[in-house]
Amino acid sequence: MRYFIRRALHAVFLLFGVSLLTFLFSALTPGNYFDEMRLNPQISPDTVAALRSQYQLDRPLPVRYAHWLNAVVHGQLGFSFTYNGPVAPLLWARARNTLLLTITATLLAWLVALPLGVWSAARFGRAPDRVLSWTTATLLVVPDLVLALGLLILAVRTGWFPTGGLVSVGFDELSVSHKLRDIALHMTLPVVSLVLATLPMLVRHVRASVADVLDAPFLRAAAGHGIPQRKLLYRYALRAAANPLISLFGFSVGTLLSGSLLVEVVMSWPGLGPLLLESILARDLYVVIGGVLLSMLFLVGGNLFADILLYLADPRIRTAASAK
Amino acid sequence: MTQPRKFARWLIVLLMLHGIVAAAGFFAPYDPVEQDRERPYLPPMRVHLMDARGHLHLRPFFYPLRLRAGSFDQYEEDTATAVPLRFFERAAAYHLFGFVPSHLHLFGASGTRIYLLGTDTYGRDQLSRILYGGQVSLLAGLLGAGVTLFLGALIGMAAGYFGGWRDDLLMRIAELFLALPWLYLLFALRAFLPLAVSPLEAFLLVVIVIGMVGWARPARLVRGVVLSVKERDFVRAARGFGASDVYLLRRHILPETASVLLTQAAILVPQFVLAEMTLSFLGLGVPEPMSSWGNLLAALQQYNVLVSYWWMYLPALAIVPFFLGYLGLASALQQRTSPYKIEEKSSWSPS
Numbered sequence: 001m002r003y004f005i006r007r008a009l010h011a012v013f014l015l016f017g018v019s020l021l022t023f024l025f026s027a028l029t030p031g032n033y034f035d036e037m038r039l040n041p042q043i044s045p046d047t048v049a050a051l052r053s054q055y056q057l058d059r060p061l062p063v064r065y066a067h068w069l070n071a072v073v074h075g076q077l078g079f080s081f082t083y084n085g086p087v088a089p090l091l092w093a094r095a096r097n098t099l100l101l102t103i104t105a106t107l108l109a110w111l112v113a114l115p116l117g118v119w120s121a122a123r124f125g126r127a128p129d130r131v132l133s134w135t136t137a138t139l140l141v142v143p144d145l146v147l148a149l150g151l152l153i154l155a156v157r158t159g160w161f162p163t164g165g166l167v168s169v170g171f172d173e174l175s176v177s178h179k180l181r182d183i184a185l186h187m188t189l190p191v192v193s194l195v196l197a198t199l200p201m202l203v204r205h206v207r208a209s210v211a212d213v214l215d216a217p218f219l220r221a222a223a224g225h226g227i228p229q230r231k232l233l234y235r236y237a238l239r240a241a242a243n244p245l246i247s248l249f250g251f252s253v254g255t256l257l258s259g260s261l262l263v264e265v266v267m268s269w270p271g272l273g274p275l276l277l278e279s280i281l282a283r284d285l286y287v288v289i290g291g292v293l294l295s296m297l298f299l300v301g302g303n304l305f306a307d308i309l310l311y312l313a314d315p316r317i318r319t320a321a322s323a324k
Numbered sequence: 325m326t327q328p329r330k331f332a333r334w335l336i337v338l339l340m341l342h343g344i345v346a347a348a349g350f351f352a353p354y355d356p357v358e359q360d361r362e363r364p365y366l367p368p369m370r371v372h373l374m375d376a377r378g379h380l381h382l383r384p385f386f387y388p389l390r391l392r393a394g395s396f397d398q399y400e401e402d403t404a405t406a407v408p409l410r411f412f413e414r415a416a417a418y419h420l421f422g423f424v425p426s427h428l429h430l431f432g433a434s435g436t437r438i439y440l441l442g443t444d445t446y447g448r449d450q451l452s453r454i455l456y457g458g459q460v461s462l463l464a465g466l467l468g469a470g471v472t473l474f475l476g477a478l479i480g481m482a483a484g485y486f487g488g489w490r491d492d493l494l495m496r497i498a499e500l501f502l503a504l505p506w507l508y509l510l511f512a513l514r515a516f517l518p519l520a521v522s523p524l525e526a527f528l529l530v531v532i533v534i535g536m537v538g539w540a541r542p543a544r545l546v547r548g549v550v551l552s553v554k555e556r557d558f559v560r561a562a563r564g565f566g567a568s569d570v571y572l573l574r575r576h577i578l579p580e581t582a583s584v585l586l587t588q589a590a591i592l593v594p595q596f597v598l599a600e601m602t603l604s605f606l607g608l609g610v611p612e613p614m615s616s617w618g619n620l621l622a623a624l625q626q627y628n629v630l631v632s633y634w635w636m637y638l639p640a641l642a643i644v645p646f647f648l649g650y651l652g653l654a655s656a657l658q659q660r661t662s663p664y665k666i667e668e669k670s671s672w673s674p675s
Binding site for chain 2: 014017018021022025137140141142143145146149150152153156157254255257258259261262265276277279280281283288292295296299303
């Protein structure tokens with residue numbers, strides 16, 4: 001239990017730090033949303049000043065931060081100037097789509113990476129392993145931006161997949177099964193580029209850590225006892241190699257969140273990415289802060305999930321935690 | 325014996341790649357901002373050795389493109405006139421490496437212009453723009469990595485050497501920066517810096533933003549090295565002789581961190597080049613008319629470009645050989661500095 005409390009405290013510290021950091025950055029801002037109004041002769045300087053004070057942009061930074069923190073505790077994330085409404089509902093609608101993308105991509109990437117890595121480690125140094133290593137090395141030198149744009153061009157030129165957006169025109173009239181099919185088709189391209197961008201790193205790590213354990217005496221003994229290869233690999237070897245891989249899982253969530261930010265913009269997927277970009281360009285302060293913080297929440301969630309997995313998978317952590 | 329050779333091989337590859345980009349003026353046939361308004365979005369031209377009648381030519385040549393009959397955007401080769409490629413052609417003036425005035429170009433053609441990689445919306449030569457754009461992107465990556473390593477070394481040395489609460493505080497902040505996905509960090513930083521600035525200011529801004537993002541990992545690695553080095557005998561002896569902190573850090577501890585910093589540099593530079601590309605692609609980086617690999621790709625955000633003009637994607641491929649070179653260099657370096665193997669294993673990933 002103490003283990004989880006410590007991890008949770010760490011997560012809170014992380015969120016708190018990130019919010020403080022973004023607010024500090026915002027203090028460096030040489031302009032704000034209302035600056036452009038000042039150029040407009042139809043809006044009087046008094047109105048601009050009134051608006052500024054209404055949104056407390058004229059207050060000093062610590063006051064603003066305290067005020068914002070208070071609002072966050074009450075479930076509000078501030079006010080969007082461009083959308084003229086509270087930030088929270090705006091973000092949730094977009095965050096849903098981002099989550100749909102990243103969770104699918106995470107699951108898929110790991111589902112492919114685990115068997116591939118184990119398969120490769122079992123053939124360490126032989127021809128199939130070398131072929132796979134070359135493939136992952138090739139994918140590794142193609143950055144995500146290049147990959148996403150390349151896939152997009154491929155899709156546009158072949159017309160195999162719809163490009164852009166979450167659903168087709170006339171989505172509301174479709175039956176439930178067609179709706180699911182439509183979303184799945186739209187998701188294919190962004191998910192594939194996310195998976196391909198993270199896959200090489202995952203496969204290489206799975207391969208390396210499983211290959212590390214395969215030399216262990218207990219596995220040789222197990223093999224000597226005639227335990228079948230498949231059971232040996234997945235029941236014993238993978239389990240012994242799990243610890244670094246679970247830490248990698250938490251890390252991969254962060255990578256995927258970063259990747260999805262870019263992929264969403266490239267493929268015009270209505271997630272947090274395009275919204276964030278839009279609000280950066282419009283200087284919509286609280287949307288940027290809220291968006292960054294929300295993604296941190298996902299990241300922290302992913303890391304906590306990894307911690308729970310680690311607790312379940314590694315008896316050393318369990319005993320260390322209960323011994324305290 | 326094989327490791328140093330491997331290392332040298334990758335270094336030569338990288339030097340050649342950077343050399344081509346640094347000497348863009350020589351390799352590019354035209355000025356990157358020179359416009360040919362008559363011919364926007366001209367597809368790449370093909371270089372031939374065999375002409376339309378099946379005769380073999382010793383000198384490579386190309387056919388000028390003309391509009392296909394009845395079409396307004398489809399081009400075909402005009403096989404009536406073969407234009408020979410001329411090597412070491414004297415053409416537009418430029419400054420080699422920015423300061424040596426020259427007229428010499430690797431290749432060119434007289435009479436009509438050659439566009440090996442097509443033209444963009446203003447009829448500017450894509451090849452020239454990619455080569456010159458590489459200067460901006462690579463410089464941003466290199467300078468950004470320099471800033472990051474400087475910050476990382478400084479912070480890591482301070483944390484490792486002085487220890488105590490300073491170490492705790494600095495490492496907590498480093499953890500924060502490590503946990504943040506890098507693109508979000510980049511966005512958060514860029515969000516609060518001015519948007520409308522001159523190209524040069526934008527470039528410097530990008531360098532600073534990129535440079536401030538990645539310091540945490542090198543700082544942690546440097547800290548680890550410093551922690552072990554500061555207890556070594558030669559450092560203790562120097563301290564016993566009354567050496568000051570600054571002297572110890574500069575003369576005895578900094579050199580020990582060199583291999584870690586070098587490996588980190590090989591890992592960070594390509595990532596930062598990519599970061600510049602990403603920022604400029606999204607319109608937050610280096611603006612027109614300056615070209616960079618990122619803002620050359622920005623044209624692809626228009627749907628019609630995406631559908632019809634595939635050669636606008638070519639700038640994206642320019643970074644791939646550089647990635648390959650740096651990846652090879654980084655892994656060759658890592659094999660040399662095996663004590664830090666565990667940390668390095670997971671380091672080839674944007675974080």
